[in-house]
Amino acid sequence: MRIAMIGTGYVGLVSGVCFSDFGHDVICVDKNPAKIEMLERGEVPIYEPGLDTLMEKNVEAGRLTFTTDLAAAVDGADAVFIAVGTPTRRGDGHADLTFVMAAAEEIAKSLTGYAVIVVKSTVPVGTNRKVKQTVAKANPNADFDVASNPEFLREGAAIDDFMKPDRVIVGVQTERAGEVMAEIYRPLYLREFPIVTTDLESAEMIKYAANAFLATKITFINEIARLCEKVGADVKEVSRGMGLDGRIGNKFLHAGPGYGGSCFPKDTMALARTGQDFSAPMDIVETVIKSNDEIKRRMIDKILELCGDTFNGKTVAVLGVTFKPNTDDMRDAPALTVVPALVGGGAKVRVVDPQGRREGEALLPGVQWVEDPYKAVQNADALVILTEWNEFRALDLKRLARRMATPRMADLRNVYSAKDAKHAGFEAYMAVGRPSLE
Numbered sequence: 469m470r471i472a473m474i475g476t477g478y479v480g481l482v483s484g485v486c487f488s489d490f491g492h493d494v495i496c497v498d499k500n501p502a503k504i505e506m507l508e509r510g511e512v513p514i515y516e517p518g519l520d521t522l523m524e525k526n527v528e529a530g531r532l533t534f535t536t537d538l539a540a541a542v543d544g545a546d547a548v549f550i551a552v553g554t555p556t557r558r559g560d561g562h563a564d565l566t567f568v569m570a571a572a573e574e575i576a577k578s579l580t581g582y583a584v585i586v587v588k589s590t591v592p593v594g595t596n597r598k599v600k601q602t603v604a605k606a607n608p609n610a611d612f613d614v615a616s617n618p619e620f621l622r623e624g625a626a627i628d629d630f631m632k633p634d635r636v637i638v639g640v641q642t643e644r645a646g647e648v649m650a651e652i653y654r655p656l657y658l659r660e661f662p663i664v665t666t667d668l669e670s671a672e673m674i675k676y677a678a679n680a681f682l683a684t685k686i687t688f689i690n691e692i693a694r695l696c697e698k699v700g701a702d703v704k705e706v707s708r709g710m711g712l713d714g715r716i717g718n719k720f721l722h723a724g725p726g727y728g729g730s731c732f733p734k735d736t737m738a739l740a741r742t743g744q745d746f747s748a749p750m751d752i753v754e755t756v757i758k759s760n761d762e763i764k765r766r767m768i769d770k771i772l773e774l775c776g777d778t779f780n781g782k783t784v785a786v787l788g789v790t791f792k793p794n795t796d797d798m799r800d801a802p803a804l805t806v807v808p809a810l811v812g813g814g815a816k817v818r819v820v821d822p823q824g825r826r827e828g829e830a831l832l833p834g835v836q837w838v839e840d841p842y843k844a845v846q847n848a849d850a851l852v853i854l855t856e857w858n859e860f861r862a863l864d865l866k867r868l869a870r871r872m873a874t875p876r877m878a879d880l881r882n883v884y885s886a887k888d889a890k891h892a893g894f895e896a897y898m899a900v901g902r903p904s905l906e
């Protein structure tokens with residue numbers, strides 16, 4: 469199969485590289501020339517473990533190329549994937565489809581023979597039909613079908629998720645499009661990963677329903693964590709006890725500073741808007757959005773308490789700013805709520821993050837970037853763990869405590885415990901939904 473992949477972000481690049489590894493000929497397109505230049509030099513513009521090696525292997529095999537020339541990539545392609553961004557539209561919470569529709573129009577003008585236009589971006593119900601109309605209008609002679617193929621990969625584990633998915637969702641309207649999609653995913657069919665072939669609307673809805681459900685699960689345990697703090701229970705014990713129930717499962721039951729990232733915040737918001745548009749309010753999802761915002765703000769109150777009710781003049785070391793470990797993605801990260809509150813309150817903030825600096829420098833003005841946690845805590849008044857990178861999971865707490873002016877820790881990912889902290893010489897320790905040391 470010949471595949472054109474439009475957009476080389478987290479989803480487009482990973483999908484393009486993995487499809488080429490399946491044996492297909494893939495041309496990845498991006499309108500950002502700087503990205504394409506980097507890719508042509510063999511450099512990966514994002515941080516995603518394992519992506520560089522897999523990319524190099526397939527470029528060398530001659531199956532993977534990069535271009536800014538969309539028309540050349542689409543010419544002769546069996547399938548053209550749209551993997552561009554669908555951020556939240558300013559003002560109303562809807563998914564902004566500008567990039568998707570612009571790509572659809574460009575593709576329409578470049579189609580030379582039959583092709584399936586596959587929407588991989590996360591798009592609200594009805595968008596695939598709009599893409600079809602847009603293409604037909606821009607090029608009335610175009611011979612094409614549309615297919616909805618939402619992506620479920622997680623940043624930080626993207627290659628494994630793509631190569632060994634829990635399922636692949638394919639929404640189609642014609643048998644011909646279904647056959648092309650089956651051919652593209654044949655290596656996964658052969659290895660018996662479930663492929664769900666359905667209609668366009670159901671495919672679009674599956675993606676939002678899945679993300680909203682996961683966001684709800686996280687928010688649920690975060691609310692339980694707040695109650696645990698009041699009644700003296702330990703949310704880690706509660707999660708374990710709940711998660712062992714096969715009907716519940718142990719994933720996405722970790723209390724923390726609220727969900728963030730490039731998907732959950734925008735997708736919950738877009739689903740809530742779709743519900744409003746169709747007079748089918750998504751009450752649970754709307755509450756989840758509100759509750760998650762409150763959770764993020766509650767983290768600021770925790771740190772404030774730890775700092776003696778003022779940030780002014782305090783030095784705070786923050787470990788981790790990306791929305792989760794193993795990615796450089798800062799989109800909607802809890803750090804974007806917490807760190808500006810510290811800086812705004814007059815704290816001197818030192819930040820350590822293994823991959824976050826490139827994105828974070830522009831997003832977190834007024835902080836000092838430090839390479840090493842032990843340097844970051846020198847004479848600091850408080851230490852905050854915001855992202856549970858492996859580097860922060862086995863810190864020498866005694867060494868940290870010794871270096872701090874006042875050894876106090878807000879462990880917002882529940883990596884350590886009050887007992888660990890006390891033993892290491894911390895005078896105060898706060899976690900999320902767990903006993904603290906005050």
Ligand code: NAD
Binds near residue numbers: 479497538623
């Ligand atoms: P991204 O912002 O990282 O990348 C999008 C890329 O598309 C950019 O490089 C941009 O320059 C390019 N682009 C935009 N318009 C273009 C055009 N007309 N022609 C060529 N290139 C164009 O986005 P992402 O994180 O990869 O997400 C893409 C989609 O996948 C979104 O809808 C998102 O919701 C969905 N998704 C993301 C993830 C994730 O973990 N990031 C997971 C599942 C689904």
